[in-house]
Amino acid sequence: MSHQSIIITIGDELLIGQTIDTNSAWIAQQLNHIGINVKRRIAVADERSAIVTALDESIPQAALILLTGGLGPTADDITKPLxxxxxxxxxxxxxxxxxxxxxxxxxxxxxxxxxxxxxAEVPESCKVLFNRLGTAPGMWFEKDGCIIISLPGVPFEMQTIMTEEALPRLKERLAGNHIIHKTLIVAGVGESFIADKIEDIETALPPHIHLAYLPTPGYVKLRLTTEGEDKAALQAEVDIRAELISQRLGNIVAAAEDLLPEEILARLMEEHRLSLSLAESCTGGYLANRITNIPGSSSFFKGSIVSYDNEVKETLLKVPKAILETVGAVSEETVTQMAEEVRSIMRTDIALSISGILGPGGGSAEKPVGTVWMAIAGKRRTVSRKCHFFYDRLRNKEQATNTALDMIRLFIQEELGL
Incomplete structure (x- = not known):
């Protein structure tokens, strides 16, 4: 079995929602890499009794406790003296x-x-963990067989101390176990559909391999997890099950590792040396933003025309006024023209266009909120697709973007016969 750990984050700002706790997620990922499970994450106020209670309850339950926050020089930073x-x-x-x-x-x-x-003051009984990037050092304590590490709450300082000081020591002290994760990205379908398709494979999983469904707007992550001492054997077992699932689900499996849709697309574009342009309406440049978050995206992405207003669609993308006045901006005819024109303007191999009604207003009986049209223009053909999304404005935008990214993936694979 793996060593169990507990993460305690300290700060009123976490409890009132003023600051999002990204530290716990990062720490958990790093601990998993070295075979340490996180069994609990606790957020407590900048109060003496809350911190003491969290420590008293956690030390008997874990081999490792990680605290973040409360190590600054001001009066509200009470962690170090406590x-x-x-x-x-x-x-x-x-x-x-x-x-x-x-x-x-x-x-x-x-x-x-x-x-x-x-x-520069530290408890005399601790091992100091040097903070190369800041003034608050990390501190390593031990009590009743438990290691307790206190780290600053500033993310880049905490990550540096963990990477350079804490993790190497933890590998030596708590080594011997491996946690294996294998993630498949399944696009365009829901959990129930996937569960029905792979029911027999899931039922036949041995007790030490667990399958988790992690839904996101537009795709589902399937994560196989196991742990033990023989890393190679465990990895082989998980890989076999992942391959069975991939074969069963076919091309809706977008990737066999934990990647974002834009990362999957970037790899495909770079591998086949293709170029891409966009014509966005309802997503307002969000598609371009997601793509350009990927380092090296300039190697394949030329740009995006954000034609949010119909006048821009008409003047820049040459959508005929008659089309906009009859079938409207959210239509197959409009997105087809948008895609073909932006591809011509930017001289790319592929272009995608998108136009829709994300809500909460603007819908009609014919085109309810959540109606989105997309089109892809390539060298030989243009294809279009009508989608219906059913959430609020921001989630509809997220799902439309993920759907568009995967539509490009599928188009490339069909064009290249992959």
């Missing part, structure tokens, strides 16, 4: 940390204040 008292220690100045803090203030041309001296 931990010093909790572990029957006293705060002392660490000379290495002190010199580092002074160097940081000198480089930033800022005065070194008395309160900044407190950043």
């Amino acid at each position: 931990l010093s008292e909790y572990f029957d220690s006293r705060l002392v100045v660490n000379e290495t940390v002190l010199q580092h803090v002074k160097q940081i203030f000198t480089k930033r041309n800022r005065p070194f204040l008395e309160r900044n001296l407190k950043q």
Whole structure:
């Protein structure tokens, strides 16, 4: 069995929703890579009793506890003095940390204040985890067979300490187990459809392999998980089951690893040296944003015309006024012209267009909210598709974008006979 861990995040800002807890997700991923399971994530206020209670309850249940937050120089940062008292220690100045803090203030041309001296204070009983990028060091304690690590809440500082200081030590102390994940990205269908198609495969899974369904607007992640000591054997078992599922589901499996739709598309475009352009209406440039979030996307993506207003569709993309006045902007005729014209303008191998009604208003009996038309123009043909989405405006935009990205993938695979 894997070692169990608990993550405790400290901060009122987390509890009132002012700050989103991204630290826990990142920490959990890193711990999984070295065979440590996270059994619980706890958020507590900047209150002494809340932190103490969380520690008292967690230490008997885990081999590892990770705390983030509350290590700054201001009065509301109470974690360090609390931990010093909790572990029957006293705060002392660490000379290495002190010199580092002074160097940081000198480089930033800022005065070194008395309160900044407190950043160099650490409980005498802890092992100091050096913070190369900030003034608050990490701290390593041990009690009753449990390792307790306290880290700053600033994400880039926390990640640096974890990567350079904590994880190498944890690998040595808590090694021996492997957690294997294998993820399939299934696009364009829902959980129920997938479950029906692979029911016999799922039923035949051995007890030590677990299948999870993780739905997202437009696609579902299927994650196979197992753990144990023989990494190669476990990986082989999981890969065999993943291949069975992939063969059963066919081309709706967009990828056999945990990738975003835009990452899947980017790999395909780069592999086959294809170029892409977009003509967006209802997504307002979101498709282009998602694609350009991928490093290296300039190798295949030429650009997007955001034709949100009908006048732009008419003047830039040459959609005839008669079409806009009869069948409307959300129609097969409109998106077909948009796709073919933007492909011509940008001289790309492929172009996608999209126009729809995302809500909450603007719908009709003929075209209800959630109606979206898409078209793809290639060298030999143009194909179109009508979709119906049923959520709020932002989720409809997300699902439309994911659907469009996968539509391009399928178009390429059909064109190339993949």
